[in-house]
Amino acid sequence: MSLDIEQSMLEEASRILHREIDRDENLHEHLNINKLLAFIQGVHGRLGIELNVNSVYLYKSVGELAEAVCRGVHNDVPKLLKLSDGGTQPPMIIFAGGVSCFLEIKSLLQGITHEGAIYGMNLTDFDFPNVRPATVSDEIDACLAELERQGIDGPVCVLGYSLGGIFALELARKLRASGREIRLLGLIDTPQSEHVWPLPVWIGYVLHRLRRRLRKVKAGLRASRTSPVSVSQKTEIQPRRMLLHRLRPLIFRFCSPKSDIYPELAPEWVGGYTPDYQRVGTQLLRMKGLYRPTVYDGRLVYYRAKGGDPTECDQRLIWQPFLPNAEWVDVRGNHLSVIVGKNGVALGQDISRRLERANRTALTAPAAASAPFAAGVAHFGKRVARR
Incomplete structure (x- = not known):
């Protein structure tokens, strides 16, 4: 079992880095944030195991990571x-x-x-x-x-x-x-x-966002005339949710961070994350909103x-x-x-x-703070001496 886990991780890391890697190579030196997230997603897709985003600080190679997974400690990352x-x-x-x-x-x-x-x-x-x-x-x-x-x-x-x-x-x-x-x-x-943005700032930004969205729609319409979208490319989504997504530049400011759909409406939201990453990510977006x-x-x-x-x-x-x-x-x-x-x-x-x-x-x-006190003591000493 441990060899299967290690081999799957090696194959996934090699795919992402576009070369074969050794089980003892330091992943921390070769990965950036995007490659790390792709590696985590790939391992989850292959093995159903989700790695912590900071696991590579504790287990620096594929060999160490695989051993940690087998021992069930791969996500024991300290706070x-x-x-x-x-x-x-x-x-x-x-x-x-x-x-x-x-x-x-x-x-x-x-x-x-x-x-x-x-x-x-x-x-x-x-x-x-x-x-x-x-x-x-x-x-x-x-x-x-x-x-x-x-x-x-x-x-x-x-x-x-x-x-x-x-x-x-x-x-x-x-x-x-x-x-x-x-x-x-x-x-x-x-x-x-x-x-919490001041209203004039928010209005100016929304107008900028809508202009950008309009340019994208126009570009999409021009592209669709030459290359129609196939049925398989269309995303199935509930009509109400689709409407909210289309209106999110206007409504997000007024949406409650406690609502179910709130994270999806956030401008930062991309989706398609692994379960633990998505849970912590949605928690973070709600924190920001509150x-x-x-x-x-x-x-x-x-x-x-x-x-x-x-x-x-x-x-x-x-x-x-x-x-x-x-x-x-x-x-x-x-x-x-x-x-x-x-x-x-x-x-x-x-x-x-x-x-x-x-x-x-x-x-x-501390020396500067004590200088006035020292000067005062010296002055007091001179007065006593004169007496």
Whole structure:
């Protein structure tokens, strides 16, 4: 049985990488986020086994993965996953985008130089019913409990990409409220749900979206005249659901995150996912829909992708009122490419420079704070001596 599992995984990995691979090759070095998801979907289709998106951090080769599957531990991924060891500097907690696949931010991590441990915080699979979906607060409570369980106290650095930035922001808020120092807080192109966009911003975006949709319809009509769609290509869908899908640019803002169809109407939704991935993905979309931001008066860096995101408006328009002390930094790429390849490495290097400055400031701050006291003591001593 174990040989069959291993052989099926080897064939699937070889198909995706377009070459034969060895059972002991490091998958982490060869896969990116898209290839990893294709591998997970292929293994699920062949074997009915779904791998966790971060399994490759624990079991780095097909051989190790197959052995983990046979032992039933392939999805035992810790909530706080150590991505790199560190020295004396405060640890960094990173939230990835989507369902917390840290392979997605591989280039970003390659660019970060940090003299402290780096941890990836996995999303909790709450599996709550739609009528009481999990919220951002539920996730933050789980994160705080995990940090306490791991004995991580004192100053921390917190970083979040995409929706992970919301968790980074709210974790930093809770830690600050408890008296903890946030050495550095960074949000990377983090969106908000259009439920809370200012009305003029939403109207402008909807008009842009409708114009784009109209261009696609016109192009489709022209194409259909030359190549008619066969019956087998048509998707069977209930008339009511079809109507909602067609109207989703207009109605999504007013749809309840607790409704059954809500995830399907979200602009980010693609569909066709494996069961566990889909469950966590829909949970995340409902979290985003229920989230309502409040003012965070601490210092942070917001990295905004110059290329934007076709499913979102300009993030500065919606975040600026809530982040009065944010430093806004425009970086190369769009929402997806900002963390990939050279863009990701460059972004990681910028974060490293800011970390270094923050650590230097923290080292000199106690001395600077004690200087007035020392001067006062010296002055008092002179007065006593004169007497």
